Amino acid sequence: MEKKKILDEIEQAFPEKVLETSAPFGEETVELRPGALLKVVEFLRKKPYEFTMLLDLTCVDFPERDERFEMVYHIYSLALNRRLRIKLSLPEDKASLDSLTPLWKNANWLEREAFDMFGVRFEGHPDLRRLFMNEDFKGHPLRKEYPLRKRQPLIPLRKSP
Amino acid sequence: MPENFIATKFNHILGWARKYSLFHYPYITACCGMEYMSTACAHFDIDRFGAGWTRFSPRQSDLLLVVGTISQKQAPILKIVYDQMTEPKWVMAIGACAVSGGIYDNYAVVQGVDQVIPVDIYVPGCPPRPEIILDGLLKLQDKIQKQKHDWRWKKRKS
Numbered sequence: 001m002e003k004k005k006i007l008d009e010i011e012q013a014f015p016e017k018v019l020e021t022s023a024p025f026g027e028e029t030v031e032l033r034p035g036a037l038l039k040v041v042e043f044l045r046k047k048p049y050e051f052t053m054l055l056d057l058t059c060v061d062f063p064e065r066d067e068r069f070e071m072v073y074h075i076y077s078l079a080l081n082r083r084l085r086i087k088l089s090l091p092e093d094k095a096s097l098d099s100l101t102p103l104w105k106n107a108n109w110l111e112r113e114a115f116d117m118f119g120v121r122f123e124g125h126p127d128l129r130r131l132f133m134n135e136d137f138k139g140h141p142l143r144k145e146y147p148l149r150k151r152q153p154l155i156p157l158r159k160s161p
Numbered sequence: 162m163p164e165n166f167i168a169t170k171f172n173h174i175l176g177w178a179r180k181y182s183l184f185h186y187p188y189i190t191a192c193c194g195m196e197y198m199s200t201a202c203a204h205f206d207i208d209r210f211g212a213g214w215t216r217f218s219p220r221q222s223d224l225l226l227v228v229g230t231i232s233q234k235q236a237p238i239l240k241i242v243y244d245q246m247t248e249p250k251w252v253m254a255i256g257a258c259a260v261s262g263g264i265y266d267n268y269a270v271v272q273g274v275d276q277v278i279p280v281d282i283y284v285p286g287c288p289p290r291p292e293i294i295l296d297g298l299l300k301l302q303d304k305i306q307k308q309k310h311d312w313r314w315k316k317r318k319s
Contacts, residue, residue, distance in 0.1 A: 132269075134234060141268040150268060155237045157276040 006049065006084065014040055029085040037088060038098040041075070045103065050079040054100065057110040059118040063144045067091045069120055073100075096121035117142035175310040179223075179249065180302040181211035186222035188242060191229025193256035193288040200291040210298055219245040224301075225278075230258035231271045243278040249310065253301060254280045255294060257287040 007021040007028055017036035022029050032040055044051040055074040062068050067089035076083050088097060099122035100107035111122045112131035119140040122128060130137065134154060139146050187197055201207050201215065216222040219242045231239055243252070254274050257263035260283045262272035274280060281304060284297035 146268065149266070151233065151272075152268070153233050153236065153271070155240060155277070157236075157271070158279075160273055160275045 006082070010040065010044070013043060027083065027085060029087060031087045031089075034088050034090055034094075034097055037073075037086070038100070038103075040086070041073075041100065041103060044075065044084070048079075049077055051075040051077045051084060053078060054104040054107055054110070055083070057100070057107060057114065059114045059120055059142075061118060061142065061144050065089070069095050069118060071097065071114070071120065090120065095119060096123055098123055099125040101125055116140070119143065172310050173306075176306040176308065179310065180305040183212040183224040183251070183298075183302075184214045184216045184222040185212055185224040185226050186216055186219050186242070186246070187226045187228060188239060189226075189228045190231060190235060191256070191258060193228045193258070196288045196291055196294065197226065197228045197255065200294045205291040205295065207295065207298065210295065210302065212298060219243070220247060222246060223250050225250065225252045226255055227252065227259045227274045227278075227280075228255045230263065230265060231274050231277065232269050233271060234269075236271050236277045239274065240277055251281045251301060251305065252278055253282045253284060253297060255284045255297070256289055257285060260285055263287060 007023070007030065010030055011018045011021055014032075014036065017033050017040060019031040019033060021031070030040070041051075043049075053076040055076050057071070057073050060070045060072060062070060069090040069092070071088045071090065073086040074083060075086065090097060095118075097120070099111055101111065101122075101124065108126070109131060111125055112127075112129060114120050115122065115125075115128055116130040116132050117140055129135070133141065137152055139150075187194070187201075189197060199205055201213075207213055212224065219225070223246065225243060225246060227239065243250075252274075254260050258265060258270070259274050262270050264287075266272070271277060282297050282301045284294055286293055289297075
């Protein structure tokens with residue numbers, strides 16, 4: 001299957017859900033409207049694409065944008081030996097999207113990480129708790145507004161001599 | 162025979178005995194652990210300096226080696242390990258992260274283990290080579306030799 005073909009086929013299948021397709025450095029990327037994720041991913045999991053593997057799922061914070069959180073998904077097709085990147089932009093006041101846990105088990109912890117670090121909510125996630133930070137941690141440390149030197153120690157700290 | 166003459170000599174011999182029989186407890190959390198392993202094994206051989214016995218129980222050890230990054234979540238555990246050690250005890254912070262937090266000036270990492278427990282000797286380096294860890298050990302031995310030792314069990318007011 002040619003490079004251009006997958007992107008074109010996604011665009012044809014979901015004309016109103018795809019914002020943009022591109023292939024920077026030969027890495028195929030699809031930008032979707034928020035809310036379109038689950039349908040598109042289900043479509044891509046089926047034949048003839050068989051993107052059956054979720055490689056990574058993460059978030060990027062762009063505080064200067066209106067839709068500041070950009071979710072990035074990397075999926076992989078074992079049948080075609082190809083990768084695909086999916087991006088979605090979310091505004092701060094509505095930072096939530098569909099969970100991929102019904103499709104992939106490993107999405108569970110990846111989504112917990114994104115929730116812990118950025119505060120993005122995943123609807124339909126079975127157990128959306130913090131993954132790395134402790135339960136009492138205030139804020140989301142990878143958001144740009146989190147102060148660089150803010151510490152939340154678990155025990156009272158001594159003064160360094 | 163003057164009384165103080167005997168007291169200092171006994172202190173000297175206690176220091177000599179203690180500095181050459183350090184049982185260490187390696188608290189390894191990061192990559193500096195590789196350098197510790199190389200220091201402890203036959204090639205560099207920490208046993209030449211009387212610190213060859215690694216005790217994997219803090220209750221049986223008197224030198225705590227903090228090797229690697231201590232995160233905020235790790236700090237209470239380190240404190241418990243230190244409190245479990247019996248007196249006399251010494252602490253060696255090995256590597257930039259244990260000394261000062263190193264490159265990790267962020268939300269997750271304690272900026273030096275001296276914010277959690279008292280530290281006797283700091284070994285810098287990212288990671289420190291085995292030679293500098295041994296050098297730190299020798300300097301700690303000097304410190305132990307010079308310090309005033311309590312040789313009777315002293316009741317501490319808690």
